Amino acid sequence: MSSPVPVRRLYREPADRVVGGVAAGIAAHVGASVLLVRVAFVVLIAFNGIGALLYAAFWAVLPAQPHGRTGGRNVNQFFAFLALAVGVVILRVMLEPDDKNGGVSSVVGWLAALIALGAGIIWHQADPRRRARDAATVPGMPWLGAVMDNNRKSYLVRFVGGGLLVIAGIIGVFVLGVVPLRGVPFSAIGYGLAFAAVALAGVGLALAPLLYRMFTQLSAEREARVREQERAELAAMIHDQVLHTLALIQRNAGDVKEVQRLARGQERTLRNWLYKPTASPMEKFSAALEEASAEVEDTFAVAVETVVVGDVDVDEKVGAIVAAAREALVNAAKHAKVQTISLYAEVEPDCVSVFVRDRGAGFDLAAVDDDRHGVRGSIILRMQRHGGKAEIRSTTGEGTEVRLSMPIDAEARRRKSASESGER
Amino acid sequence: MSTEETQRLRVFLVDDHAMFRAGVRAELGLHVDVVGEASAVAEAVQKISALEPDVVLLDVHMPDGGGRAVLEAMRRSHPHVRFLALSVSDAAEDVIGLIRAGARGYVTKTISPDELAQAIRRVADGDAVFSPRLAGFVLDAFAARPDAPVADPELDQLTNREREVLRLLARGYAYKEIAKELFISIKTVETHVSNVLRKLQMSNRYELSRWAADRRLV
Numbered sequence: 001m002s003s004p005v006p007v008r009r010l011y012r013e014p015a016d017r018v019v020g021g022v023a024a025g026i027a028a029h030v031g032a033s034v035l036l037v038r039v040a041f042v043v044l045i046a047f048n049g050i051g052a053l054l055y056a057a058f059w060a061v062l063p064a065q066p067h068g069r070t071g072g073r074n075v076n077q078f079f080a081f082l083a084l085a086v087g088v089v090i091l092r093v094m095l096e097p098d099d100k101n102g103g104v105s106s107v108v109g110w111l112a113a114l115i116a117l118g119a120g121i122i123w124h125q126a127d128p129r130r131r132a133r134d135a136a137t138v139p140g141m142p143w144l145g146a147v148m149d150n151n152r153k154s155y156l157v158r159f160v161g162g163g164l165l166v167i168a169g170i171i172g173v174f175v176l177g178v179v180p181l182r183g184v185p186f187s188a189i190g191y192g193l194a195f196a197a198v199a200l201a202g203v204g205l206a207l208a209p210l211l212y213r214m215f216t217q218l219s220a221e222r223e224a225r226v227r228e229q230e231r232a233e234l235a236a237m238i239h240d241q242v243l244h245t246l247a248l249i250q251r252n253a254g255d256v257k258e259v260q261r262l263a264r265g266q267e268r269t270l271r272n273w274l275y276k277p278t279a280s281p282m283e284k285f286s287a288a289l290e291e292a293s294a295e296v297e298d299t300f301a302v303a304v305e306t307v308v309v310g311d312v313d314v315d316e317k318v319g320a321i322v323a324a325a326r327e328a329l330v331n332a333a334k335h336a337k338v339q340t341i342s343l344y345a346e347v348e349p350d351c352v353s354v355f356v357r358d359r360g361a362g363f364d365l366a367a368v369d370d371d372r373h374g375v376r377g378s379i380i381l382r383m384q385r386h387g388g389k390a391e392i393r394s395t396t397g398e399g400t401e402v403r404l405s406m407p408i409d410a411e412a413r414r415r416k417s418a419s420e421s422g423e424r
Numbered sequence: 425m426s427t428e429e430t431q432r433l434r435v436f437l438v439d440d441h442a443m444f445r446a447g448v449r450a451e452l453g454l455h456v457d458v459v460g461e462a463s464a465v466a467e468a469v470q471k472i473s474a475l476e477p478d479v480v481l482l483d484v485h486m487p488d489g490g491g492r493a494v495l496e497a498m499r500r501s502h503p504h505v506r507f508l509a510l511s512v513s514d515a516a517e518d519v520i521g522l523i524r525a526g527a528r529g530y531v532t533k534t535i536s537p538d539e540l541a542q543a544i545r546r547v548a549d550g551d552a553v554f555s556p557r558l559a560g561f562v563l564d565a566f567a568a569r570p571d572a573p574v575a576d577p578e579l580d581q582l583t584n585r586e587r588e589v590l591r592l593l594a595r596g597y598a599y600k601e602i603a604k605e606l607f608i609s610i611k612t613v614e615t616h617v618s619n620v621l622r623k624l625q626m627s628n629r630y631e632l633s634r635w636a637a638d639r640r641l642v
Contacts, residue, residue: 274515303534307560307594310567342556342596346563355595401595 011065012058018077020059042081046088241269260339261301268294285318285347286311289354292326293343300333303340310347312408320386321352321406327378328356328402336360336400352406359399365392379404433548436477437461438468438494439510440486444533448481448510448540455541465493472498472505478548482527484511484518495525508547510535516561523624529553551614552621559593562624579627582620589616 013024016034023041027034044051245266252258279287286308293304312318325343332341338360345354365375375392379402383390388406433456437445440463449458460475462468465488472480472494480498482491491509498505509522509530519530528547531540532555543553554562566582582590585606592602599617603610 305556305596307556309560309563309594340596344556344560344591344595346591346594357596359596 010062012062014064016074018074018081019055021064022055022058022062025062025065026058038081039084042085042088045085046091237273242266257301261298264301264303265294265298268297281314283314284311285314285322285345285352288314288319288322289325289343289345292322293329296326296329296333296341300330302333302338304329304343305340306343306345308345308347312347312352317386317388317406317408318352320382321354321388321404324379324382324390324404325354325356325402327382328354328404331375331402332356332358332360332400335363338399350407350409352408354404355401356404357399357401362394362396362399364396365394432457433479433544434459434475434477435544436468436472436475436480438463438472438480438486438491439483440464441483444483451537452541452544455537456544465489465497468494469497473502476502476505478506479544480505480507481510481544482507482522484509484522491522491527492525495522495527499526506547506550508543508553510540516564519558519561520565520624523558523621526625528621530558531555532557546614550618552617554590554593554617554620556594556596559590562620563587563590563594566623579623582623586616586620589613590620593617 010029011025012021013028014021016024018024018038023037024034026032027037041051041055044054245262249259249262252262281288281291289308290306293306296302297304314322325345329341329343332338336358338358340358342357343354344357345352379392380390383404383406386406388404391403392400393403394400435452435456435458437448437458438461439445439448442463445461445463449461452458456479459477460471462471463486465486468480480494482494484491486493491507491511495507498507507527509519509527510533511518511522511530512533522530528550529543529552531543531553535543535555546553562582588606589602592605597605599610599613602613606613
């Protein structure tokens with residue numbers, strides 16, 4: 001797509017400044033004569049100081065031209081316009097009938113301009129380039145940098161100056177609004193209140209960038225800390241486990257089974273670390289089953305392909321089916337003489353099923369002695385004791401599958417856990 | 425038909441690990457023709473377009489966008505090229521993401537050479553290949569939840585038979601064993617699995633989209 005059209009933005013032009021470069025910026029933006037804009041500001045001063053108010057407001061919110069040249073103040077013009085402004089104000093005062101109300105609102109206008117000026121000074125302290133410089137002075141603690149900056153004095157002077165102006169404005173509004181309460185028209189109090197609101201807004205304006213700055217710094221620091229922590233964790237894990245395993249594999253290079261066991265165990269650890277949400281084997285069925293298959297993998301150097309669908313909290317019945325599944329895995333690992341065992345478990349609303357399957361030697365179930373504890377006691381009887389059932393299918397030469405199922409009352413479970421969480 | 429049977433399949437490898445490519449090439453050499461390989465997305469797209477292989481073995485994770493990027497670039501222009509995803513990752517979002525993007529199957533890199541050759545042939549024939557884990561994911565995503573809204577029953581639900589087939593797949597059964605267990609033909613098993621693949625790709629089922637959104641795919 002096409003590149004974005006460059007947006008023309010309104011900037012101050014500090015290079016052509018007489019006071020703050022506002023008039024020059026506006027003139028450049030709208031394409032008018034600078035002189036005309038300046039005169040307009042001065043003339044507007046006559047109307048309750050609105051020119052000064054506008055100027056201060058513009059100065060407060062407009063950023064300086066980013067690529068502008070820097071240059072000194074045009075002192076001659078400054079005095080010229082100062083004289084002009086004084087003239088306009090004197091003219092205004094002379095023309096104005098001695099009306100108390102008008103006087104009050106005029107002074108209040110000036111005070112508002114004062115507040116805007118103070119807010120502007122503070123606001124400019126928070127400009128991004130200054131922040132960047134502060135951050136470079138003392139990395140990690142930009143706010144400290146602001147104080148320790150070489151320009152610390154000017155910073156303090158400006159900050160305190162801005163604060164003083166805002167305070168002066170507020171006091172002025174109070175003096176106007178509160179002191180002449182006796183015997184003044186209500187409209188004056190109205191003005192007082194209105195400008196008190198303006199003053200509060202000014203304070204908010206003055207503090208907002210500071211607060212915002214602190215907030216962004218805090219969250220940036222927190223993010224950096226979390227990233228650093230994650231990196232450290234990863235480094236520690238790789239160092240502690242992966243390097244250790246690789247060393248063991250080299251030392252056991254001759255022992256195929258041991259190498260396989262080490263590699264498989266490490267793979268499982270990495271996988272869990274990368275992909276799985278951690279759950280406690282004491283609490284969740286899937287976690288318990290995975291722990292059992294991990295144990296069997298480690299002990300017998302086989303791979304257990306574990307697939308679990310759904311999950312449920314562990315209770316006595318669920319614990320029994322996990323124990324039976326573990327026993328089936330152990331049997332397969334010991335007797336089937338295979339590299340891979342499949343473990344599949346599914347939690348349905350009313351039933352938990354587990355299937356352990358291998359494509360190994362297989363055996364004749366009828367030929368297994370009654371006293372062989374593994375199959376009968378640990379699998380079949382255990383399942384029956386808890387109300388479930390176990391079925392073993394085995395064909396010599398083709399493999400074995402142990403099918404376990406345990407009915408659960410999911411509805412009762414849900415109610416129970418809901419009431420438990422309600423009690424908490 | 426018989427001439428097609430004897431004709432060797434043309435396979436293309438996409439994987440950023442040269443060692444793995446070399447290994448697969450050596451293992452598969454007996455069964456299929458490996459006509460080319462690529463280690464990056466752009467290279468893969470260009471070479472696959474030129475060679476038009478029957479099946480592309482596609483790695484999920486690559487530095488410049490991975491298998492999804494290749495799939496998205498190729499699906500429209502070369503619908504007859506079939507893709508089989510091959511990865512070490514068992515993360516649900518990777519698996520489902522590739523299938524949704526158009527891969528006809530997913531197997532892990534630990535698969536044995538014979539099984540891989542079989543899977544390639546199956547994908548080339550237009551069937552689907554599900555590893556046990558993928559079958560588990562699909563069962564999970566399509567789980568029958570009583571409160572799940574169903575917009576399109578044809579696409580949003582699995583039939584009981586499809587569910588049975590998936591369960592057996594997840595239990596580690598081969599197609600032949602599934603056919604025997606359910607007293608149906610292998611062809612029917614293949615049809616069921618292909619139907620599940622289609623549903624997985626087309627369904628807008630709430631769980632699927634939420635599942636995907638949770639893992640930032642969509």
